[in-house]
Amino acid sequence: MPGLSYLPAEHLILLAGLLAMVGFLAGWLADLILKEEGFGIIVNGLIVIAGALLGFMLWARMGYPVGNNKQFIAALVTAISGVLLLVSCGIGRRFV
Template structure:
């Protein structure tokens, strides 16, 4: 994995974590936390969505959408355990 791939992962993770924090109110974790939530969300969506038969496509926009879906799922799960 090159440095360019790492930078793209961080950007996609940051955008996805930020958007997920906006969608699920009250569960933002700051910029570093949002990047981590976005990256973990991308892994969750990459594993879960194909098993459900949902394929969004390829490209950077599809990657962001997948990561946002996974990050929202992750934030909802975290929200259940925080209460």
């Protein structure tokens, strides 16, 4: 991710804390939605964050236009890709 190496240590710590809080929140929400089919709060959060990062990197790599509101489109893409990865892992867990 470009630019992370230039951030001061305080900002990197804040970013890591923010990612952890968002991960726990996403894991908790996914656990509420999936009930017994989920992986637990922590693993759900990690899967959603991993899916969000992968989805954002793929979206940027493919070079799709994002229009005027880049932050909204990026948030939408990351949320959808995170949930899709969690659902895919849940479906894969049933068959394995």
